[in-house]
Structure formats: C-alpha cells, structure tokens
Amino acid sequence: MSAAPAGGAPRRVILDCDPGIDDAFAIAFACGHPGIDLVGVTTVAGNVGLDRTTVNALSVLEFLGHPEVPVAAGSPAPLLRPFNDAREVHGESGLGGARLPAPRARAADLHAVDFLIGQISAAPGAVTLVATGPLTNIAMAVRCYPPLVRQVADFVIMGGSAARGNTTPAAEFNIWADPEAAAIVFGAGWQVTMVGLDVTLQALTSAAVEERMRGQGRLGGELLLPGLSEYRSAARPGQPVHDVCALALVAAPGLFGCEPARVEVETVGRWTSGMTVTDFGATDADCNAQVAMSVDVTGFWDLVLNAYDLAAAAMETG
Numbered sequence: 001m002s003a004a005p006a007g008g009a010p011r012r013v014i015l016d017c018d019p020g021i022d023d024a025f026a027i028a029f030a031c032g033h034p035g036i037d038l039v040g041v042t043t044v045a046g047n048v049g050l051d052r053t054t055v056n057a058l059s060v061l062e063f064l065g066h067p068e069v070p071v072a073a074g075s076p077a078p079l080l081r082p083f084n085d086a087r088e089v090h091g092e093s094g095l096g097g098a099r100l101p102a103p104r105a106r107a108a109d110l111h112a113v114d115f116l117i118g119q120i121s122a123a124p125g126a127v128t129l130v131a132t133g134p135l136t137n138i139a140m141a142v143r144c145y146p147p148l149v150r151q152v153a154d155f156v157i158m159g160g161s162a163a164r165g166n167t168t169p170a171a172e173f174n175i176w177a178d179p180e181a182a183a184i185v186f187g188a189g190w191q192v193t194m195v196g197l198d199v200t201l202q203a204l205t206s207a208a209v210e211e212r213m214r215g216q217g218r219l220g221g222e223l224l225l226p227g228l229s230e231y232r233s234a235a236r237p238g239q240p241v242h243d244v245c246a247l248a249l250v251a252a253p254g255l256f257g258c259e260p261a262r263v264e265v266e267t268v269g270r271w272t273s274g275m276t277v278t279d280f281g282a283t284d285a286d287c288n289a290q291v292a293m294s295v296d297v298t299g300f301w302d303l304v305l306n307a308y309d310l311a312a313a314a315m316e317t318g
Contacts, residue, residue: 010037011128011153011250014119016074016112017243018046018133019056020086021096021227026132026158026243027057028219029304031064032311035251039127040119041071042112046133046177047086048094050076053133056094058103063223065315067105074112075136078178086173089232096230098223112137117145124151128250132158132243134174139181142188149190157185158246160263160276161197162291166234171274172197175265179274183265186276192289194263195246196276199256199295203245204238212305219312244304249292252303257294260287 013036017023030038041061043053054073061069077083090096108115116137120127129152131138142148149155159174159182167173175182186192205228213220213228231239249256262282266275278291 010035012037012039012126013128013130013247013250014040014042014116016042016044016116016129016131016133016137017057018044018048018053019060020047020053020094020133020243021090021231022241022243023047023132024056024060024095024098024223024227025241026247027060028064028223028311029244029247029307031066032307032309032314033251034310036247038066038069040115041069042074042115042137043071044074044112044133044137045076045083045085046174047090049083049085050074052094054107055103058105058107059100060223062103062105063100064311070108070115072108072110072112072115075140078134078136079139079180081178081180084177091230095227097226099226100223113140113144116141117148120148120151121145125153127152128154128156130156130246130250132174132246134177135159135181135185136178139184143184149188152190154193154250155190156193156195156246156250158195158200158243160194162261162276162278162293163198165275166197168271168274170266170272172276175276176274179265179267182274183267186263186265186288192263193249193258193292194276194289195249195292199292200240200242200245202295203297203300204240206238209301209305213308216308216312217316219308219315224308245295245300248300248303252299255296255299255303256292258290258292260284261289261291262286263289263291
C-alpha cells in the first residue's frame with residue numbers, strides 16, 4: 001500500500017466502525033490528517049448497540065466540524081450469533097467519559113451495505129475501505145455484490161491477531177463478535193491488510209501523549225482525554241488506540257512492518273471461536289493478507305498528534 005503522494009490528492013476513505021472510544025479517535029484522525037478524505041462513515045453494532053454507534057458517529061463528526069460527512073447505519077447484530085457488546089470497556093454511551101452534544105444530523109436513509117456498494121462501485125479503484133468494528137456490514141456487502149472486492153483501492157481492518165486475543169485468550173473482539181462474517185471477508189478473494197493486536201498493543205498512550213492532548217483545545221479537553229479517562233482496557237501502563245492504527249497505516253504505511261500470510265478464521269472451536277489462524281509460511285499464491293507485525297511507535301504518535309493538532313485548530317476557526 002502506498003501513501004497519498006506529497007502535495008497530491010488525499011486518499012478517499014470510507015470508515016466502517018462501531019464507535020467506541022478508539023473509533024472516535026480514528027474519526028478525529030481521519031478528519032485531521034491532510035492525506036485522508038473521509039467520504040463516508042458506516043456503522044455496525046459492536047462496542048455498543050447500533051443506535052448508539054450511529055449517534056456517536058454523527059456526534060463526533062459534528063463536534064469535529066464535519067457534519068457533511070454522510071453516516072449510514074448498518075447491521076444491528078452478527079450474521080448468526082447473539083449480539084454481545086463491549087460496554088464494560090467503552091462505557092454505557094460508548095465514548096467513555098466524553099459527553100458530546102446530541103447530533104442535529106440524521107443518518108442517511110439507506111443501509112450501510114447499500115451505501116458501501118454505491119460509493120465503491122461508482123468510483124472503482126478510488127476508495128479505500130477501512131473497517132474498525134465487527135465485519136458484518138462488509139461480509140454482507142461482498143455477498144450482495146461480489147465485484148466490490150475488485151473495486152476497492154485497498155481494504156484495511158483493525159481486528160484479529162497472529163498471537164493472542166483480548167476477549168478470549170484466542171480471539172480479538174472485532175473478529176470474536178462475528179466470526180462468520182470475518183470468515184466470509186477473509187475468504188472473499190481480495191487482500192486484507194490486518195492491523196491487529198500485534199501492533200495496536202505496541203502503540204499505547206503515555207504521559208507525554210496525554211500532555212500533548214491537553215494542549216489541543218476542545219478536541220483534547222472534551223473528547224480525547226475524557227474518552228481515555230474511562231477507557232477500561234486491560235492494557236497498562238497506557239491505553240491502546242486500536243482503531244487509529246488502521247487509519248495511520250493508510251496515511252503512512254511506512255511506519256508499519258507487514259508480512260504476507262494466509263489468515264483463516266475459526267468459527268467452530270469451543271475455545272478458539274474468532275481466532276485468526278495466521279500462517280506466515282503459506283505460499284504467495286495462498287496468501288490472502290498482509291499482517292501488520294511492527295510499528296514505529298514514536299513515528300506513529302508524531303503522526304497522530306500532528307493530525308489532532310490540525311483537527312483541533314480547524315475546530316477553533318471553523
């Protein structure tokens with residue numbers, strides 16, 4: 001994957017997400033980074049229920065001064081399994097301690113799957129799709145419209161792990177929440193760039209990061225720091241901003257070390273349902289993924305905080 005050329009047109013991105021504290025942080029990054037043009041947000045049930053993830057997406061975009069970005073609501077439950085949220089991590093609202101005004105805008109009057117198919121098919125090769133929640137919407141889209149896999153510019157997910165889980169010992173939350181959807185997505189015939197726990201648990205916040213956020217006006221004071229204050233992740237010290245990593249890879253792929261692999265999703269294991277079984281020894285012909293395994297942590301936080309500086313400044317002048 002190549003970054004948008006310096007001085008060239010920014011990369012057009014649709015973000016499929018389940019806000020969620022780290023999804024909100026990812027939206028803020030996308031709105032602030034000059035190399036990303038956020039052309040749409042689709043929502044899925046995940047960290048909290050669909051009604052809440054949709055309201056959160058609308059509220060965050062309005063708070064950032066970007067109410068023009070369309071939001072389309074998608075799947076309220078996994079394909080086959082009962083819905084399980086992550087309110088114990090993200091709080092009842094999904095945004096931790098952040099208390100944003102209710103949005104004035106409403107979601108688009110079409111399903112997220114129809115939005116994804118319409119936007120991507122209208123501009124083949126122009127849109128990068130980034131998914132930072134359960135993959136239910138994406139699975140439905142590729143089943144409804146198989147050419148989608150050839151028409152995206154790139155497809156990046158935050159999800160999975162080559163080693164460990166964070167919801168079970170074997171499974172990361174986004175994949176665990178809807179493993180059947182994830183299995184469809186990884187088997188759809190495209191290359192998935194998997195930004196999972198292998199790198200997101202390297203890129204933790206620090207006292208220096210939080211100090212920089214304190215200088216970022218309303219963005220830092222009303223969204224970023226309150227979000228972190230009630231983010232009940234198991235990581236210590238510091239907090240992971242999982243979903244930001246997927247957008248950061250789109251903006252600056254050189255910060256990440258990716259390795260080709262064959263990734264299969266376990267759907268029937270008693271103890272391993274949702275596990276992303278990762279074979280780095282697969283032949284080139286069998287590889288269906290690029291798996292992020294390393295990240296330049298200093299470079300990552302420079303990139304992210306600089307984008308937040310720009311987003312914060314735009315909020316003050318907008």
